Amino acid sequence: MSTPSNGESSRKLLAVLRDRGPLPMTHLSEYRGVSRSKLGQEVAALGRLGLVVSGGQAPSTGGRPSNIVSLSSDVCYAGIEIGATSIAVGVTDGYLDVLDFVEEDADVHDGPDVVLDRAIELIHELIVRRPVSTLVGVGVGVPGPVSFRDGRLVGAPLQMPGWERYPIRDRLSRELNVPVTVDNDVNAMALGEAHAGAARGTDDFMYVKLGTGVGSAIVANGALFRGADGCAGEISHNRVAGAQSLCSCGRTGCLNSEFGGAALTRQAIVAAQSRESPVLARLLEENGTLTPLDVGVASAAGDAYATQMIRRGGRLVGEVLANLINVLNPSRIVVGGGLLGLGPLLLAEIKSAALQASTPLATTHLSIVQTALGDRAGVIGAAWLASETLIDTLSGATESRVEQSA
């Protein structure tokens, strides 16, 4: 996400290897603009910490043969993504490639003790499968505004009892005995897409999650923009035109109360009971309940009312995005989340409304695309956060080792 410049510390070496994969010593030294002897000291220092290995020769291109530098295969990270209705845990290698992944239903209403206990169990289950691996860091994405510094949710949504200011980071760090980094779930997804997905190589982009609620994350100049209180990109309570429904925040007409998994379920039940949507009425009779994705099923079956619900949702999201496009001028918007399962109409409608309502100059280089990582974006991004924390923690240690041996 950022371009290394001359003279940066050995923390950059770990980041370069993580982001670009194993590299010959000569390439690394040229790429980072440091001498081979300085680089050799950095590699040795990180080698003593068990993080980096050097060995195997790169094919000669005429000059001296060059050792390949890679991250140790023993090192692993874990990423946790806590959603309103699910929990996902992934274990990655040092390059953040996912080695193991599990996802299961969960309920944030059960409170942090229950949900975090389960996250810890899942990490243990995955780590047991990798006996030679050493867990060196854990990242967590949680659904709400986070004080990044404190590792806690602040201003947790009303439907998340017990989570407000709960010491998520300290609790997990104590029980797992590794550094833990906590961020908003959508921020983690954006970081995952930046590292290995649809936003790779893009310095100014937004990630939009269409889940139980709608949220977004902003990356500007290659860095996540969290805002003063950790709630930058929180678009779920943006007002949308012509909306009257009461939101969980106590106001009316928020995006959240008009579109998102929860809103769509409510609207689907009303449409079924009033028989405005014959297909949803039949699905409700058959299943006794409706899910947001039933709206997509009904639309695909030719139900005009269901199709209209999707179109309207896409338009509302697109109009909110247009305001952000005008302010932030991103070059890409990556859209993810379970509601993409409603079918291609939703994304098409979001694109069309967003482009229509933005100023032409702000959309000259804008592409609006679908997630490339799907439900793994959050755990990859959480693992990325864990790797950044490790790099920050170690940079002091490796710097002083390099100084001593110089």
Ligand SMILES: [Zn+2]
């Ligand atoms: Zn609201």
